[in-house]
Amino acid sequence: MAKLTVRDLDVRGKRVFMRVDYNVPLEEKDGQMVITDATRIVETLPTLKLLIERGGKLILTAHLGRPKGKREATMSLKPVAGKLSELLGKRVGFVDDCIGENVDTAVAGMKNGDVLLLENVRYYNEEEKNDPAFAEKLAKVADVYVNDAFGAAHRAHASTEGVARVVAKRGGKCAAGLLMERELKFLGDELDNPARPFVVILGGAKVSDKIKVIDRLLDKADTILIGGAMAYTFRLAQGYKTGKSLVEPDAIDTAKSALAKAKAKNVKFLLPCDDVIATPVKTDKLDKKGKPVIEFQNPTTNGDMNCPDNAAGLDIGPATVMAYAAELLTAKTILWNGPMGLFENKQFASGTNAIAQAVADATQKRGAKSIIGGGDSVKALNKAKLGDKVTFMSTGGGASPASRR
Numbered sequence: 001m002a003k004l005t006v007r008d009l010d011v012r013g014k015r016v017f018m019r020v021d022y023n024v025p026l027e028e029k030d031g032q033m034v035i036t037d038a039t040r041i042v043e044t045l046p047t048l049k050l051l052i053e054r055g056g057k058l059i060l061t062a063h064l065g066r067p068k069g070k071r072e073a074t075m076s077l078k079p080v081a082g083k084l085s086e087l088l089g090k091r092v093g094f095v096d097d098c099i100g101e102n103v104d105t106a107v108a109g110m111k112n113g114d115v116l117l118l119e120n121v122r123y124y125n126e127e128e129k130n131d132p133a134f135a136e137k138l139a140k141v142a143d144v145y146v147n148d149a150f151g152a153a154h155r156a157h158a159s160t161e162g163v164a165r166v167v168a169k170r171g172g173k174c175a176a177g178l179l180m181e182r183e184l185k186f187l188g189d190e191l192d193n194p195a196r197p198f199v200v201i202l203g204g205a206k207v208s209d210k211i212k213v214i215d216r217l218l219d220k221a222d223t224i225l226i227g228g229a230m231a232y233t234f235r236l237a238q239g240y241k242t243g244k245s246l247v248e249p250d251a252i253d254t255a256k257s258a259l260a261k262a263k264a265k266n267v268k269f270l271l272p273c274d275d276v277i278a279t280p281v282k283t284d285k286l287d288k289k290g291k292p293v294i295e296f297q298n299p300t301t302n303g304d305m306n307c308p309d310n311a312a313g314l315d316i317g318p319a320t321v322m323a324y325a326a327e328l329l330t331a332k333t334i335l336w337n338g339p340m341g342l343f344e345n346k347q348f349a350s351g352t353n354a355i356a357q358a359v360a361d362a363t364q365k366r367g368a369k370s371i372i373g374g375g376d377s378v379k380a381l382n383k384a385k386l387g388d389k390v391t392f393m394s395t396g397g398g399a400s401p402a403s404r405r
């Protein structure tokens with residue numbers, strides 16, 4: 001990743017190809033897609049304003065949703081161009097493609113300080129495959145490359161790694177935007193020398209997604225607290241029954257080696273000592289995506305490490321909350337990534353909410369530095385109205401300290 005930041009760049013008259021994270025939530029209203037939360041757009045404004053002031057020609061590229069290589073009208077970035085124009089207080093051009101003639105023509109007509117947003121880069125499968133020929137096509141209109149999309153930066157896609165490589169090969173400059181710079185400072189430098197005890201809370205669905213983070217954190221942290229569905233893959237690795245809990249059998253070896261490393265490194269590695277379990281039942285109702293809605297019946301606390309065959313573990317239990325909160329009480333640095341359970345469902349949000357409160361208390365009452373990485377933990381904190389009670393929230397999706405390397 002580039003060490004330069006936009007502050008170091010001379011962009012006057014240059015075509016600045018900038019990757020942003022405009023993967024904003026949209027809702028259909030009266031046949032139109034409306035942005036329900038513009039935070040990600042607002043956060044890029046400082047970088048955009050700086051580059052406009054310095055006379056660059058800004059060409060913005062982004063993805064929205066998972067169109068899987070198809071032109072999905074509901075995943076068009078067009079509404080984002082309108083919102084951005086409103087926020088910047090100036091015209092923002094929009095091209096209905098991210099490569100090709102229409103882009104070339106629009107860019108050729110740009111003046112210094114103009115802003116142009118390109119259509120969803122994931123309308124092409126080549127984006128996620130980091131296809132070199134596609135990266136060349138994107139880079140055709142780039143003199144300079146700027147990445148301000150922390151959420152997407154850890155993935156080697158054509159609009160992140162690919163274009164940067166092409167531009168650098170040509171001798172062009174590649175730099176991090178101001179948002180990215182801030183995120184890297186917190187998630188990188190601040191965590192390289194954390195005040196101790198350094199307590200890490202990891203949750204969410206997948207061990208496999210986060211194993212690089214776990215591995216690096218095992219070199220840094222004093223204590224790691226595991227929650228969410230991820231805990232059940234660890235239980236499986238320990239030989240327990242996990243019933244219908246969400247597990248990743250392919251990641252058992254990974255989980256085993258993390259447990260072994262924690263032991264060897266003397267890192268306190270805590271798994272839940274109780275869970276909230278319930279029986280999942282498929283209903284006739286369909287969700288927005290046409291999938292059957294699952295209802296969870298008979299939620300109960302289970303203190304047995306084995307989960308009954310017909311039940312799934314969906315949240316950490318009250319004893320686990322107490323044990324984890326006790327660890328957070330003495331923490332000087334806290335890093336939290338991933339919810340403790342299926343928190344979108346109120347029945348299984350208590351664990352996540354209690355941990356959010358404990359992190360906020362540690363920050364406000366005991367001066368701990370708390371860093372929240374990952375979209376879902378940020379969502380959970382905001383939902384609990386505790387977003388302003390922590391030290392720093394990263395907007396990046398799955399991006400985390402280890403994955404920036």
Ligand code: AMP
Pocket residue numbers: 203204205206209227228229230246313314315337338339340341342343344374376
């Ligand atoms: P991740 O993207 O890996 O951070 O996972 C976040 C998702 O994991 C959220 O949508 C949670 O609802 C989900 N999740 C967390 N714990 C559980 C659980 N015990 N069972 C099912 N889903 C869970």
